[in-house]
Amino acid sequence: MKNFTMGPAILFCPADRSDRYAKALERADAVILDLEDAVAAENRAGARRMLIDNPLDPERTIVRINPVGTLDFAADVAAVQRTAYRTIMLAKTETLGDLATVADFNVVALCETALGIINAPQIAAARHVVGLMWGAEDLVASLGGSSSRQESGTYRDVARHARSQVLLAAGAFGKVAIDSVYINIPDHQGLLAESIDAQASGFGAKASIHPGQMAVIRKAFMPTPEQVDRAARLLAAAEDANGVFTFEGQMVDEPILRHARAILDRRAIPDDGQDQDSDRTSEDRPKGSPVHLN
Incomplete structure (x- = not known):
């Protein structure tokens, strides 16, 4: 099994739009060339030809199949x-x-039906599965529902349960979990809040449907300078500690140290700087979003 190294900002691109392939890969960390929902049934044969004739970097490309x-x-x-x-x-x-x-193939398993969500643990355990993603709208449609979100934009309970089920299943078997798309394209603040929650909860990446969402997702997965500074100081203090210790009023044990190490590991996430509205500091983080180590 190959480890999944794509992300955190992953962009869907219709496979029948080969003119967009290279542009999509320029903007995203990885691209999903979509042969399924993004392509009309009558165009899928042509999309498959375009897929073959217009190669991208295979290390940064996923193909969604029907x-x-x-x-x-x-x-x-x-x-x-x-x-x-x-x-x-x-x-x-x-x-x-x-x-x-x-x-x-290395498989990113898209769990987007009731049966797929229920079976997520055994799906995650399969050797050739490298990641799991969940899909809110198809899931609710499979249940006979009409919308995955409340009028406020937050997920309904069934969608929240499915999201957690896929995340826990992926984590239990050491696979990456990819958060579902945010379909309200102009709502960058909503996307930012949801992406911050995804990263803080343990998702390794978030899928998206528009190039303008790339910078927002990257910002969410990148730690703030304040977080990096505090994590570095905390780890430095741990070198002189023996077991559990207190740092700036906080009890620190091994899980807290792992949080700090994860923050430093995320410093290398690139920022394309193309969405100035998505700039984030500890002061403008959406209300209620989690902040590690504060």
């Missing part, structure tokens, strides 16, 4: 096999049987 059992599934797999891409996103992953059909 679900097992659909008319497009076998043709999608055959097309990907003609490329250098070896990481696929399997739409509507539900069972180990689904995963067995794509055993030759």
